[in-house]
Each structure stands twice: as C-alpha cells, then as structure tokens.
Amino acid sequence: MSFLKRMKEKLMGAKPEELEVQQLETNDEEQANLALEVPQEEVVVQETISEVVAVPATTEQAQQVEETQPEEVVAVGSTTELVEVEEIVEEKKSKWGFSALSITEKFKAGLEKTRDSFTSKVNDLVARYRTVDEDFFEELEDLLLQADVGFETVMELMDKLRYEVQRQNIKDTSGIQSVISEKLVEIYESSDEESIELNIQDGELTVILFVGVNGVGKTTTIGKLAHRLKQEGKSVLLAAGDTFRAGAIDQLQVWGDRVGVDVIKQAEGSDPAAVMYDAIRAAKKRGADILICDTAGRLQNKVNLMNELEKVHRVISREIPNAPHEVLLALDATTGQNALVQAQTFKEATNVTGIVLTKLDGTAKGGIVLAIRNKLHIPVKFVGLGEKMDDLQPFDTERYVYGLFADALDQQLAEEETKEQ
Numbered sequence: 001m002s003f004l005k006r007m008k009e010k011l012m013g014a015k016p017e018e019l020e021v022q023q024l025e026t027n028d029e030e031q032a033n034l035a036l037e038v039p040q041e042e043v044v045v046q047e048t049i050s051e052v053v054a055v056p057a058t059t060e061q062a063q064q065v066e067e068t069q070p071e072e073v074v075a076v077g078s079t080t081e082l083v084e085v086e087e088i089v090e091e092k093k094s095k096w097g098f099s100a101l102s103i104t105e106k107f108k109a110g111l112e113k114t115r116d117s118f119t120s121k122v123n124d125l126v127a128r129y130r131t132v133d134e135d136f137f138e139e140l141e142d143l144l145l146q147a148d149v150g151f152e153t154v155m156e157l158m159d160k161l162r163y164e165v166q167r168q169n170i171k172d173t174s175g176i177q178s179v180i181s182e183k184l185v186e187i188y189e190s191s192d193e194e195s196i197e198l199n200i201q202d203g204e205l206t207v208i209l210f211v212g213v214n215g216v217g218k219t220t221t222i223g224k225l226a227h228r229l230k231q232e233g234k235s236v237l238l239a240a241g242d243t244f245r246a247g248a249i250d251q252l253q254v255w256g257d258r259v260g261v262d263v264i265k266q267a268e269g270s271d272p273a274a275v276m277y278d279a280i281r282a283a284k285k286r287g288a289d290i291l292i293c294d295t296a297g298r299l300q301n302k303v304n305l306m307n308e309l310e311k312v313h314r315v316i317s318r319e320i321p322n323a324p325h326e327v328l329l330a331l332d333a334t335t336g337q338n339a340l341v342q343a344q345t346f347k348e349a350t351n352v353t354g355i356v357l358t359k360l361d362g363t364a365k366g367g368i369v370l371a372i373r374n375k376l377h378i379p380v381k382f383v384g385l386g387e388k389m390d391d392l393q394p395f396d397t398e399r400y401v402y403g404l405f406a407d408a409l410d411q412q413l414a415e416e417e418t419k420e421q
C-alpha cells in the first residue's frame with residue numbers, strides 16, 4: 001500500500017462509506033462543545049438522527065449526554081441499522097472521545113496559517129520547476145529553513161529526499177509533497193525519545209508539574225488538560241503554584257470553575273512549595289487521580305528559577321517518591337526560535353519530560369515542531385490548535401504532516417486512485 005493510502009486510512013480512521021457516520025458524530029461533538037459555553041440556566045435543543053435530545057448546560061451533563069446518546073439512539077430506532085451505527089461510532093472514537101477524522105480536521109484547521117504561507121510557497125516552487133534538479137532542492141531547502149524547521153532537520157530531510165529521488169528515478173516535481181511528507185514522518189518517528197503518552201500512574205496519584213514563562217498559554221493549557229483528563233474519567237485537582245504574578249491564582253480558578261475541578265490555593269505572594277504541600281495532602285485525602293500544578297514563569301534570573309523549581313520538586317517528591325511524574329514545559333509556537341532558547345534554560349533548570357507547544361494555530365512557521373524535536377530531544381506531547389477547550393491535542397506526526405500539505409496530498413491521492421481504476 002502506498003504511503004498516501006496508509007496515511008489516509010489512519011487519518012480518516014475509516015473507509016469512505018463509514019465517513020458519513022463520522023460526520024454525524026463530529027456534529028454531535030461540536031454541539032457538546034458549544035454546550036460547555038452555554039450559561040447554566042439556558043438549555044438548547046439539538047436533533048440527533050430521529051430524536052430530540054436536550055443539550056446540557058454543564059460539563060458533567062455534557063459528559064452524561066455523550067455517554068447516553070448511543071443508547072438513546074438505539075432505543076428510539078431499535079433497528080439493526082442503528083445498532084450498527086452505534087458500533088461504528090463507538091469503535092471510531094479514540095480514548096479521548098473524538099473520532100479519528102475530527103482530530104485530523106483539527107490539525108488541518110490549526111495548521112492553516114503554516115499551510116497558507118510555507119506550503120503555498122512549496123506549491124509555487126513545484127509549479128515553477130517541473131523537474132527535480134539541484135536548484136529545486138536548494139530553493140526547497142530555503143523554504144524549509146524559513147518555516148523554522150531547523151537546520152539539522154532540513155539537512156537530514158534533504159539527504160533523504162535526494163536519495164529517494166534517485167532511488168525511485170523521480171524526474172517530475174509534481175508528486176514531491178508526498179515524498180517530503182513520507183520522509184518527515186520517517187525522521188520524526190525514528191527518534192528514540194520516550195513516547196508522547198503521559199506517564200499516568202495506575203491506581204495512584206499522578207502529579208503533573210507545568211513550567212514555562214508568563215503568557216505562553218500555561219494556564220489555558222492546564223485548564224484544557226484538566227478537561228481532557230476529566231473526560232477520560234479521572235478525578236483531577238489543580239494547584240495554584242504561581243503565587244508571584246498578580247491575577248494568576250484567579251485565572252486558574254476561572255479555569256477550574258469552567259471545567260469543574262477544584263483548585264488548591266493560598267494568598268498571592270505565599271510560598272509555592274507550601275501550596276504544593278497543601279495540594280498533595282488534599283489530593284491524597286480526596287483520593288484524586290491527577291494533580292496538575294501551575295508554577296511561576298520567571299526567567300529573568302536562572303538561579304532563582306532553578307531554586308524555586310528545585311524547592312517545589314523537593315516538596316513534591318518528599319510526599320510522593322518518583323513524583324512529579326511529568327514536568328511539562330509550555331512553549332509558545334509563535335515565538336519561534338525564542339521558544340528554543342526558553343526550552344534550553346528550563347531544561348537546565350529542571351528535568352523536563354515533555355513539551356506542550358501552544359498556539360500552533362497562530363503561527364505561519366509550524367515547522368518549529370520539527371526543530372524542537374531535533375534540538376531538544378524532548379517529546380512534544382501536546383499541541384495547542386486553538387482557544388477552545390478541546391483544541392489541545394496529543395501530538396501526532398502523520399496528522400501534523402497532513403496539516404502541512406493537506407491540499408497537495410489530497411490531490412495526489414485522488415490522482416493515484418484515478419490511475420488505479
């Protein structure tokens with residue numbers, strides 16, 4: 001099977017005849033997301049298949065509806081067809097509760113700016129050159145560098161491309177986007193970094209520490225992650241460890257209220273390590289599954305940062321050996337190379353286990369994901385693809401690459417399929 005076909009099957013998560021059902025499911029999810037923003041008193045009515053279901057006003061109710069909808073659908077229709085529909089919908093939902101197709105669409109939408117800038121230039125280049133030669137490679141190399149892909153990755157990619165073009169005797173530039181995509185996936189997946197899965201402890205409290213400078217989207221990301229984990233059935237608690245920045249505690253509380261999780265906090269200016277201590281005690285007492293801890297993001301002085309993070313670490317691991325189980329660094333994709341500098345500093349100050357790259361939707365230089373992998377050797381575990389609650393997605397190489405070249409890949413796949421007929 002060709003790379004494009006394999007990719008399509010994975011990204012769609014279904015064969016074409018099943019897509020109609022997934023579209024329906026996507027619409028239901030959109031409604032459920034909308035419902036999260038509906039004020040408490042307001043109840044909106046939504047139609048699903050042949051039945052009218054009240055959309056909930058609260059997160060909990062939204063979850064209940066998610067859980068009960070398939071049964072209600074079957075109860076009303078009670079035909080073999082509807083049972084099949086239910087089975088397909090269930091099968092195609094990931095553990096996060098989204099269909100493969102809807103996640104692919106999120107990546108595609110989130111990478112629109114990068115596609116409009118970088119990818120459209122690649123398409124122009126392909127149109128101008130027609131045949132693959134050394135000048136073509138050089139211009140392509142420049143475009144990749146401009147998209148913040150990073151020098152080492154660009155060199156590795158160019159070597160692979162030259163080899164592949166020779167091996168397959170490719171003369172025509174027209175199918176080059178799929179070769180670039182295949183090689184990018186190969187490069188990213190060949191790395192021996194740890195998996196992107198969160199290190200969640202079974203049956204025990206998991207502590208996730210968030211670090212990162214102010215304004216990168218740390219609080220928003222903590223809120224989104226709490227929401228995701230809660231949807232997965234985990235009980236979550238937040239610790240307001242940024243006691244330094246005015247308003248940071250309130251901001252976290254707003255997110256806590258929004259997603260329905262409690263926030264353990266003290267007064268502004270108090271010792272963050274003391275907040276962590278309280279939060280761990282509270283989490284243990286309540287039997288919580290996951291504690292997500294915010295921290296202050298002062299970078300002006302590396303020694304201060306190190307001291308503060310060390311103290312927080314010490315307190316956490318004294319209470320729970322091996323904790324924190326994850327130290328996630330939030331980086332703002334729109335800051336480009338500056339994000340790499342920040343990452344280097346945090347890497348020296350603490351043991352960062354994963355990166356959350358926020359605001360990928362806000363940059364035209366989405367190649368930064370590849371540079372991070374190459375320069376820092378820390379896995380990008382999540383990407384922020386928008387401001388909505390479910391716009392935080394686990395990073396996925398194939399979806400990312402598809403997001404970069406969607407139009408060209410769709411066209412090439414269609415041509416491939418026409419040729420086969």
Ligand SMILES: Nc1nc2c(ncn2[C@@H]2O[C@H](COP(=O)(O)OP(=O)(O)OP(=O)(O)O)[C@@H](O)[C@H]2O)c(=O)[nH]1
Pocket residue numbers: 212213214215216217218219220221245248251297358359360361362383384385386387391
């Ligand atoms: N478009 C987009 N905006 C985002 C994303 N993540 C966060 N934001 C926005 O970025 C802004 C800053 O986010 P905050 O969460 O307040 O930033 P912060 O890092 O907590 O700031 P500090 O509390 O100072 O550390 C907010 O307007 C968020 O809505 C994302 O993935 N995409």
